[in-house]
Amino acid sequence: TDQVQEVLEAAGKVYTVLKIDEVSNLGAARIRVRSLLAALKDQADREAEAAADAAAEKRGCPAACIDLNNLDKLVPASFTEKADGVVAAAEVEQREGASTEFERVQFTEEMRDAGYTILAPQMAPYHFELLVPIFKRAGYNAVLLPSVDHGAVDAGLKYVNNDICYPSILVTGQIMEAVLSGKYDTDKLAVLITQTGGGCRATNYISLIRKALKSVGLGHIPVIAISFKDLGEDNPGFKITPKMLYQAIYALQYGDLLMMCLYRTRPYEVEPGSANRLFDYWMDACKHQLQRGVRQSEFRRTVRRIVEDFDTLPLAGEGTKPRVGVVGEILVKFHPTANNQIVDVIEREGCEAVVPGLIEFFLFGIAGGIFQQPIGKSKKSALGSRIGLAAVKKLRKPVNDALEKSARFHPPADIYELAEYAEEILSLCNSMGEGWLLTAEMVELIRSGCPNVVCTQPFACLPNHVVGKATIKELRRRYPESNIVAVDYDPGASEVNQLNRIKLMIAVAKANLAEKEAEARAARDAARDGAPEDPEPVAEAVEVETTEVAE
Ligand code: SF4
Structure with a gap:
């Protein structure tokens, strides 16, 4: 709507918007x-x-x-x-409208050499913190914005129409808050943003940021987009080399592994703070490695040691708490400000959080070439996707091997396996937003003993309502043990409402777990006392025995 308004007003025409919904007034x-x-x-x-x-x-x-x-x-x-x-x-003479096109500012080699600060918005704190050293090593002065930042929402609402999806508001808000904070020299500043290049608004972040910067007279700040697709955005001073890409795959794997280990052990730690301390130790070690460049052999050794360390961390009552999975739109799933610290909420409520990894999202993107054949993807792109997935699988092998040997952790499902899970429910051509991956993650959680799931949904996000909320009914039909709740996140959403919905789901999760435990206890007691499970054959057997004795 903002763009329509700009175009009309530039031509001296009147703009008005009518919102029609099912209200009767x-x-x-x-x-x-x-x-x-x-x-x-x-x-x-x-x-x-x-x-x-x-x-x-x-x-x-x-x-x-x-x-x-x-x-x-x-x-x-x-x-x-x-x-x-x-x-x-x-009257038929048309009025001339002024151009509303943004003048794109390139990030040049001179800017890089001059040490321009490159601001990167936060999305997934553990993973993004590990990516920053890779940019630094490549000569970019990258700065990652803070992971918890409530001012970002207000700043976003100032510059972005509140009808747009929540992540767009949050990302633009983070950047505008930092740019206007006075902390950075705005004449030596650039912004870095990831773009999916898909059909949803994640592809429009760049225009929203440019528009916001222009509105405060800072249109000269270059906005760099990173995308797997060609967006026609050339920045001579910024290049992602294959070396950086390799390192980024290692960084994402470290992030996923550390996140998994922390969430799996922290709720049961014997010594309070011990899981966090171990996590911090390994985060620092991984950052250090990425700063100087990590090799495959070092990576293999490190993941083995991480798994060993978390495998032997003293825990008490392991597995006695309900496991609660978190899925949803990528930013709302990982960003603590966006999801109102959902992992803390789950742990505070006496549960264990299970958050599927970030790397799957990228694999899902690559796999599009294979699964979108019915809607026009070429055989060549399918082949490219298969090669890409095989290469990443090879790089992931050390992690999967270490998890396989572990007593506490399990390797995540393969991307092809995830696709099979999702295919039961929807078409794999659903590629907008998190697409079929979101549904697949819910199935994976349910199948791996985590039937309790919070599906985080940003306000105004159509793609994830289709592949998230809309599939819950079918998931419940196929997996009656599933206990899924969809929680909406937006700038005006009541935190109390979100909390209540999560608490309600957790109450059901606890009741289900207690029931299961009671059943297991009864079965154990029966086995220990030697009492056969079915009373009828017992009576028959006793009768036979007594008859024999009498005879
Ligand atoms: S997936 Fe949804 S929330 Fe995320 S950018 Fe696209 S429309 Fe917005």
């Missing part, structure tokens, strides 16, 4: 239509007045004070007919 719509008509009349009056003034000035004659509204009474009919032709000809 049309008062608000009527008021808007009336205001639009009044504005149009006002505009027409002003134009007529201006035209009359111009004509009078041209003629320079006292007839300028003729009452134009009563012209038809003053002028003979034959005369007005002639005039109507002239007016009609004038």
Whole structure:
């Protein structure tokens, strides 16, 4: 809507927006239509007045004070007919609209050499912290914005229409808050943003950021987009080399592994803070490695040691808490400000959080070439996707091997396996937003003993409502043990409501777990006492025995 407004206003036209939904009270719509008509009349009056003034000035004659509204009474009919032709000809003339195109500022080699600060918005704190050293090593002065930042939402609402999806508001808000904080020299500043290049608004972040920067007179700040697709955005001073890409794959794997280990052990730690301390130790070690460049052999050794360390961390009551999975739109799933610290909430409520990894999202993107054949992807792109997935699988092998040997952790499902899970429920051509991956993650969680799931949904995100909320009914039908709740996140959402929904789901999760435990206890007791499970054969057996004894 903002862009339509800009285009219309640049052409001197009136913009109005009518929101139609299923409400029965049309008062608000009527008021808007009336205001639009009044504005149009006002505009027409002003134009007529201006035209009359111009004509009078041209003629320079006292007839300028003729009452134009009563012209038809003053002028003979034959005369007005002639005039109507002239007016009609004038009316079809189009007004020229000013261009609303943004002037794209490139990030040049000179800017890189001059040490421009490159601000990167936060999305997934553990993973992004590990990516920053890779940029630094490649000579970029990258700065990652803070992971918890409530001011970002307000800043976003200032520069982005509140009808747009919540992540767009948050990302733009993070950047605008930092740019205007006074902490950075705005003449030596650039912004870095990831773009999916897909059909949803994640592809429009770049325009939203440029628009916001322009509105505060900082349109000269270059905005760099990273995307797997060609967005036609060339920045000579910024290049992702294959070496950086390799390192990024290692970084994402470290992030996923550390996150998994932390969430799996922290709820049961014997010594409070021990899991966090171990996590911090390994985070620092991994950052250090990425700063100087990590090799495959070192990576293999490190993941083995991480798994060993978390495998032997002293825990108590392991597995006695309900496991609660978190899935959803990528930013809301990982960003603590966006999801109101959902992992803390789950742990505070006495549960164990299970968050599927970030690397799967990228694999899902690569796999599009294979699964979108029915909607026009070529055989060549399918082959490219298969090669890409095989290469990443090879790089992931050390992690999967270490997890396989572990007593506490399990390797995540393969991307092809995930696709099979999702295919039961929806078409794999669902690629907008998190696409079929979101559904697949819910199935994976349920199948791996985590039937409790929070599906985080940003306000105004159509793609994830289709692949998230809309699939819950079918998931419940197929997996009756599933206990899924969809929670909406947006700038105005009540935190209490979110919390209540999560708490309600957790209460059900605890009741289900207690029931399961009671059943297991009963079965154990029965086995220990040697009592056979079915009473009828027991009676028969006893009868036979007593008869035999009597005989
Ligand atoms: S997936 Fe949804 S929330 Fe994320 S950018 Fe696209 S529309 Fe917005």
